[in-house]
Amino acid sequence: MTANIARWPGAELGSKDLENGKVTTQRYRPDAKFAWSAGEAMSRFLAELQQGRLIARECKNCGRILFPPRMFCEECFRPTDEWVYVKDTGTIETYSISYLDTDARRITEPILVGVVSVDGASPKMGIMHYFGEMATGEIRIGMKVQAKWRPAESRVGSVLDIEYFRPLHGVDR
Numbered sequence: 001m002t003a004n005i006a007r008w009p010g011a012e013l014g015s016k017d018l019e020n021g022k023v024t025t026q027r028y029r030p031d032a033k034f035a036w037s038a039g040e041a042m043s044r045f046l047a048e049l050q051q052g053r054l055i056a057r058e059c060k061n062c063g064r065i066l067f068p069p070r071m072f073c074e075e076c077f078r079p080t081d082e083w084v085y086v087k088d089t090g091t092i093e094t095y096s097i098s099y100l101d102t103d104a105r106r107i108t109e110p111i112l113v114g115v116v117s118v119d120g121a122s123p124k125m126g127i128m129h130y131f132g133e134m135a136t137g138e139i140r141i142g143m144k145v146q147a148k149w150r151p152a153e154s155r156v157g158s159v160l161d162i163e164y165f166r167p168l169h170g171v172d173r
Helices: 015-017 037-050
Strands: 054-059 065-066 082-086 089-100 104-117 126-131 142-148 162-172
Touching: 037 054, 089 126, 089 162
Parallel strands: 126 162
Antiparallel strands: 054 065, 054 082, 089 104, 089 142, 104 126, 142 162
């Protein structure tokens, strides 16, 4: 049916039509109120971070310790069974050396970020975070690290309650 139409009715509009007032517009900022829930697993995870602890969920069916915690196992598609505390130590799985800050501005002192597999969780279960107290030439995959926590009075229930992960000297994979 549409193949027979050579020209659609109406006028095509562009950005200049809006700028020149050819099209009536109205700006409106709604007074919208909303609430967001982190969910059961993430809410508990954040609350435990505020207390200086890392927590995971265990799936007894497949025997995995899921970190960060999840209420359902993505391997066997069933609810996880119980809460389990894991250590605040781990192993660097991957890392990046960035000369751009969080606003994409060039910086001279690089930011080190990467993924840490957390001790006590199943293999390759971990968290992406900052690294500190190490130079770019020292960081390596397989390096053992430990969380450096913010002082208890300044924690707010955020992944940034861990300032960064630092080398756990004398211990390697």
